[in-house]
Amino acid sequence: MFITVGLFCFLIVIMPILVLVAQSAHLSAYVEAFGRAEDSLLRSMAYAAAGASLLVLLGFFSGYLIHTRALPFWRGVDSITIFLFALPGTVIGIGLISLWNRPWTNFIYATPAIIILGYLARYTALTSRITVSALGLIPPSMEEAAQIAGAGWPRRMAIIVAPMTKTGLALGWLVGYIFCLRDMGITMMVYPPGHDTLPVRIFTLMANGSPELIAALCVLMISATLLPLTAGGIIFSLRGNH
């Protein structure tokens, strides 16, 4: 039974990656890949990091609202974020274009800000829901004790609630980073000229790039995904050993 499942996993998960690695196993492929996509690789990681950070912030607010039901429209916030997450990225992309493609909003539409905005529109449900479950783990008395001690909302969040949910927030950042990094739908629709990301670049190069180049690009993409995951894993396990 386990052998069957293991074999199946190997076939559908490990094999494609191994094939990519094997196919790109020439230094020249990587030199070419860097030459033709270094800028979009760096942009991808920067946009994903920025998107993940803002997603954690936004998700914290909406998750807090949903968890405490502090305002009557909490249910609406929850439904809308989940609905946006369920929509295809292209649909959100078209929505963003028709909303922001106007002369007086060009300071957003003509800059990478529109990509980040797209990430926030689509992926807030992830960090919001992760925040909700992280908040569920701390007793309400923790915040109440801070409140009765005389602390207003920002201080309660900054010094008590956020530090107590920091594992959840870190997890949210990683998940947010991964989803932003691999986003195609929105990015392809809204990226301003010269601001494409690695998945978009791979897609455009696929038309006439060599298989070795494409494979090398994909391996770069995988590395960009694994980088923070590995760093996060190491940090978590180091802290776990304490």
Added chain:
Amino acid sequence: MNIIEFENVTKHYSGQTALHDFSLAVAEGERIVILGPSGCGKTTVLRLLAGFIPPDSGAIKIAGETVAADGRTLKEPERRNLGMVFQDLALWPHLTVKGNLEFGLKARGVPKAERENRICTILGLVQMEEYAGVRPANLSGGQQQRVALARALVLNPRALLMDEPLSSLDLELNIRLRKEILELHNNIGFTLLYVTHDHDEAFDIGTRIVIMKDGNIDMAGSVEESREYFERTGPNLC
């Protein structure tokens, strides 16, 4: 002068009445014990006073000022200047003992020198000076109690609210901490609202006992009067 007044306060939770036409006045420096079986509304009284929930009707006053009335909170919990020891203590696990005590002082804008001073004094009073740098998880149950008390008292609250603070301790420690609470009261002279379902604890702590039943006051009086009350009604209140 009355530091705390409940005037005909009623509170429902989704249709169910938790408190009905509840009136109580607490004088400054008094030690009031609210005694009653589980579910009679004791915690609700403290949460209303703290401001975490508003009354459906009636008014709550602190030092003569109406802080909540008829479904509205007029003064937020963070501005009521009360101290509270929660049933689960709610010590912040990521802060040291000193960090726990300093948080409220910083929130109230107390300058650093005075903060140090007050923390030092109160930790001395609860015999926890050596533990200033320790996190709550590394303290014993009794020590955590003392820190929770110190955290509330370091802010010089207008009243200290305690919700069954000793219920999780073994009897020996429970009795010792009762003594310590009384000693602290002698030293500092705060107003105390103490909630419990334990008769002995109530009679030890209280200068006045408020016996609650089904969301209302069944009897309020001295320790002697409440002993007589239980002789009449039988002790099976809990």
